[in-house]
Amino acid sequence: MSDKLVLYDLANKRDVTWNPNVWKTRAALNYKGIPYETSWVEYPDVAPKFKALGIPANPEGAFADYTCPCIRLPDGTFIMDSNPIAEKLEALYPEPSMRMENGLWKEMAVVCDGLVFSAGPDFLCPLVNDILREPAGTWFSEDRHKRFGAELPDIEAGMGGEKCWEASKPGLEKLKALLTAHKEGEGPFILGSKPSYGDLIAAGLFASLKRMHAERAEKVLGFDESFGKVLEACEPWLKKVD
Ligand SMILES: N[C@@H](CCC(=O)N[C@@H](CS)C(=O)NCC(=O)O)C(=O)O
Numbered sequence: 001m002s003d004k005l006v007l008y009d010l011a012n013k014r015d016v017t018w019n020p021n022v023w024k025t026r027a028a029l030n031y032k033g034i035p036y037e038t039s040w041v042e043y044p045d046v047a048p049k050f051k052a053l054g055i056p057a058n059p060e061g062a063f064a065d066y067t068c069p070c071i072r073l074p075d076g077t078f079i080m081d082s083n084p085i086a087e088k089l090e091a092l093y094p095e096p097s098m099r100m101e102n103g104l105w106k107e108m109a110v111v112c113d114g115l116v117f118s119a120g121p122d123f124l125c126p127l128v129n130d131i132l133r134e135p136a137g138t139w140f141s142e143d144r145h146k147r148f149g150a151e152l153p154d155i156e157a158g159m160g161g162e163k164c165w166e167a168s169k170p171g172l173e174k175l176k177a178l179l180t181a182h183k184e185g186e187g188p189f190i191l192g193s194k195p196s197y198g199d200l201i202a203a204g205l206f207a208s209l210k211r212m213h214a215e216r217a218e219k220v221l222g223f224d225e226s227f228g229k230v231l232e233a234c235e236p237w238l239k240k241v242d
Contacts, residue, residue: 004037005029006072008050011040012131016241018211020116023204023238024082024109025069025089030237031200032093038242041068043136043143055080083109086197099196104182108190108198111174112205118168119209119220121159124152126213165219172223175202179226188229195234202227203234 007029009022015038017026029036041049050066051057055078057065062081070080073092079085086105090098098105124144128137141152148155159167179190179202187193206227209217221227 003074004035005074006039007036008039008041008046008068008070008072010046010068011042011133011136013133014131015040016211018127018131018208019068020112020205020208021067021082022069023208024201025071025085026241027200027204027234027237028086028089028098028197030240031098031195032089032096034089034093036071043132044139050078050080053078090197097196098200099191099194102182102196104178104190105196105198105201108175108178108201111171111178112201115168115171115175115205118171119164121155122161122164122216123209123212125156126216128152131212168220172220176224176226178202179224179230188226188233190230199230199234200237203231203238206231207238 007022007026009017009026010019012018017023046068047064047066050070053072055066055070058067058080067080069082069085070078071085072078073088079088083106086098086100090100128141132140145151150158178198182190183192184194185192189195189199206217206221209220221231
């Protein structure tokens with residue numbers, strides 16, 4: 001195996017990142033200019049593959065026992081979950097800094113994770129229809145049906161559109177506040193002119209929504225001008241997608 005850092009990402013028809021959690025890690029790697037390669041894993045293979053690699057399962061209460069993102073560091077150690085991955089990358093590769101010391105990134109992660117759930121009904125069917133390959137699409141539909149207690153098209157019909165928008169508004173307000181209330185100077189980032197990890201998290205969410213359904217994502221991005229501005233400013237770190 002190469003001694004380059006490896007990013008385990010969720011495979012798809014075009015093998016480009018579409019997932020907001022993986023975007024957090026990929027954008028951090030791109031921002032720091034860390035050399036890495038991508039290992040694409042199909043959804044049904046995540047748990048068996050990670051188990052076979054000897055990766056310890058996520059703690060109880062996590063969304064699933066094995067999740068992406070996961071990285072293999074050049075020294076052979078694995079880290080799963082975007083939060084500890086970001087902290088480790090910041091410690092191992094301190095420059096350029098992701099300015100994690102103020103903790104705003106943790107608030108951003110909570111807000112963006114919440115938005116993934118509230119906006120989910122509008123994006124789950126497009127994910128299965130347009131992005132995932134088979135058999136991952138069928139696996140995902142069945143898994144989420146079990147978890148959420150309804151078929152994905154029924155979730156979209158019952159909770160999508162206006163309902164989804166209303167449910168997402170409080171999260172979008174919080175996101176706007178995070179992007180606008182902490183500026184230390186002029187600029188599109190949380191801190192104004194200096195990028196930090198929270199910006200990458202927000203930009204990763206927007207990039208993911210755009211990938212899953214461009215038109216529905218535009219509505220989210222139109223909520224406040226700070227959204228498009230941070231996305232545009234983070235574009236250089238959203239370029240390497242493989
Ligand atoms: N808290 C984790 C969440 C990661 C997560 O839930 N990843 C999902 C994709 S969004 C996954 O890999 N799920 C595997 C599965 O559903 O079996 C993180 O931030 O890394």
